[in-house]
Amino acid sequence: xxxxxxxxxxxxxxxxxxxxxxxxxxxxxxxxxxxxxxxxxxxxxxxxxxxxxxxxxxxxxxxxxxxxxxxxxxxxxxxxxxxxxxxxxxxxxxxxxxxxxxxxxxxxxxxxxxxxxxxxxxxxxxxxxxxxxxxxxxxxxxxxxxxxxxxxxxxxxxxxxxxxxxxxxxxxxxxxxxxxxxxxxxxxxxxxxxxxxxxxxxxxxxxxxxxxxxxxxxxxxxxxxxxxxxxxxxxxxxxxxxxxxxxxxxxxxxxxxxxxxxxxxxxxxxxxxxxxxxxxxxxxxxxxxxxxxxxxxxxxxxxxxxxxxxxxxxxxxxxxxxxxxxxxxxxxxxxxxxx
Ligand SMILES: [Fe+2]
Numbered sequence: 001x002x003x004x005x006x007x008x009x010x011x012x013x014x015x016x017x018x019x020x021x022x023x024x025x026x027x028x029x030x031x032x033x034x035x036x037x038x039x040x041x042x043x044x045x046x047x048x049x050x051x052x053x054x055x056x057x058x059x060x061x062x063x064x065x066x067x068x069x070x071x072x073x074x075x076x077x078x079x080x081x082x083x084x085x086x087x088x089x090x091x092x093x094x095x096x097x098x099x100x101x102x103x104x105x106x107x108x109x110x111x112x113x114x115x116x117x118x119x120x121x122x123x124x125x126x127x128x129x130x131x132x133x134x135x136x137x138x139x140x141x142x143x144x145x146x147x148x149x150x151x152x153x154x155x156x157x158x159x160x161x162x163x164x165x166x167x168x169x170x171x172x173x174x175x176x177x178x179x180x181x182x183x184x185x186x187x188x189x190x191x192x193x194x195x196x197x198x199x200x201x202x203x204x205x206x207x208x209x210x211x212x213x214x215x216x217x218x219x220x221x222x223x224x225x226x227x228x229x230x231x232x233x234x235x236x237x238x239x240x241x242x243x244x245x246x247x248x249x250x251x252x253x254x255x256x257x258x259x260x261x262x263x264x265x266x267x268x269x270x271x272x273x274x275x276x277x278x279x280x281x282x283x284x285x286x287x288x289x290x291x292x293x294x295x296x297x298x299x300x301x302x303x304x305x306x307x308x309x310x311x312x313x314x315x316x317x318x319x320x321x322x323x324x325x326x327x328x329x330x331x332x333x334x335x336x337x338x339x
Contacts, residue, residue, distance in 0.1 A: 008045075020173045023082055035064050038093070044059075082110065111179050125278065131263055132171040142162075148259060163193065168260075170182055178296040193227070284312060
């Protein structure tokens with residue numbers, strides 16, 4: 001399909017989204033992309049939507065092999081009031097969120113929104129008041145908590161600490177200065193203290209290895225000690241995960257990155273991507289880099305792991321406690337304010 005025709009069909013979706021992000025007349029809106037970004041119709045649709053709202057849209061197209069370190073890129077990000085990230089730069093799709101350019105823009109007060117999912121999830125999981133309410137309530141509980149425990153039918157049983165670390169919530173809207181979000185999203189998370197995880201983390205067939213963009217077909221059992229994965233056992237998926245993490249030649253690739261639960265009742269487990277991360281009552285405990293921060297409340301991770309590795313893992317059939325409170329019971333959200 002012709003790109004201009006596809007883009008014109010999307011403008012109303014982007015107008016709704018940018019309105020929720022409080023894009024206003026006179027604001028500078030930067031659409032950042034590169035030629036390898038798979039959804040070529042999104043940047044022009046966002047450009048047109050920003051114009052409908054009276055804002056000043058710009059599209060910056062980086063070379064798809066760009067290191068994302070140039071002064072031009074960084075100053076453009078820092079100078080915009082709203083940035084829409086639709087890019088594979090610098091290390092694959094979405095990797096810009098873990099860069100200094102993104103952190104600097106957020107620190108300068110930009111709102112930053114990631115948009116890279118296929119059209120189906122963008123439409124199906126448009127920002128929703130119930131998802132926002134239960135996610136914010138979850139982030140507030142997460143912020144106060146000091147310890148998390150995860151157990152599962154598959155055999156996981158591990159604890160981690162987060163004293164002083166943020167409780168983050170994603171609901172698909174970047175509407176406050178210094179807020180990052182991803183449309184679509186519905187999840188609560190935090191960066192655990194990097195040396196704190198202890199216990200057994202088991203991935204069952206049918207869970208999602210989002211780091212390799214596929215479902216697990218065999219069991220993976222990880223031993224966690226002092227925050228590091230000290231052993232990975234199991235079937236072929238265990239071998240592949242071990243190979244992935246070892247390929248970075250970096251001990252910090254074997255540490256936990258972020259942990260939390262999904263909050264979107266519209267997410268579909270059969271679809272990989274933000275459906276996996278947002279799936280209502282799922283538990284996501286990921287590995288590797290977590291150097292990502294934002295000044296807005298309940299946003300960013302504030303972690304200290306600078307590893308280039310990052311690997312998201314989403315599980316069903318898990319339970320999660322914050323301190324002594326049962327939050328997720330075998331895939332069911334328990335406290336009334338989080339349901
Ligand atoms: Fe992640």
